[in-house]
Amino acid sequence: MVDSYPLLTPVHGTIFALLKRYVQTQYDHSTWLRLVEAAGLESGDFSHKDVYPDEQMDALVGAAAGMTGLPVAELQERFGEYLVPDLMYMYQKLLQPHWNTLDMLEHTELTMHAQVRREHSQNAPPVLNVTRLSVHELVIDYVSARRMGPLAVGIVRGVARYYDEADLIDVTPTTSEDGQEVRIRVRRNPF
The missing domain is CATH 3.90.1520.10 (H-NOX domain)
Incomplete structure (x- = not known):
């Protein structure tokens, strides 16, 4: 396997947009807004054309685990x-x-x-x-x-x-x- 890893691994905006839709379809839009706030993000809008720091995805998934009580691995x-x-x-x-x-x-x-x-x-x-x-x-x-x-x-x-x-x-x-x-x-x- 590979021995080195990139220090910065941006996540494509499409994945964030699909995460938003996932939360909205499994729960509702207000849950998405609460999740964004709990993750400490300024906005829950992500462009399909951009990339975002993976820390933002980690924050959203971590906040979702806290909100749902489900393990991070299960949510992922x-x-x-x-x-x-x-x-x-x-x-x-x-x-x-x-x-x-x-x-x-x-x-x-x-x-x-x-x-x-x-x-x-x-x-x-x-x-x-x-x-x-x-x-x-x-x-x-x-x-x-x-x-x-x-x-x-x-x-x-x-x-x-x-x-x-x-x-x-x-x-x-x-x-x-x-x-x-x-x-x-x-x-x-x-x-």
Whole structure:
């Protein structure tokens, strides 16, 4: 895995906008306003075209954990699952019609993440080193200074749901999910 990490890892505004929508759909707009205030942010409006310090995302997620009583990891995982339909829509031109869950995960780094990095030099999605072990199994080595492994786990589960394979896909983090390097085993039951 990677030994060094960028000191600054800005988060794309789209993720903030989707977090806002997630809170508003799961709760309501006033909850979003209270969350922004609890996070100590001046504004809860984020532009899709800009990037923001990851400290702002940490503050929002931490405040949400305090408000809901849910662990940060659980909130991140739920949000990751929620993100998938929008992410798939945004990158639909990069998806191949014959892909399944494992194929999509295997190609994320070289397709979607590569495009995100090209579009804006400050975009810093996590690095996903994917090793395909067999037609039914792969390992994702998630690398990010943001330490949002549970978000990645949620996205993997959301991708399985998107491909209507949620009942067939087993997602198992094999390292601590709150580290800068998280290994996630994804296996598709062939039956």
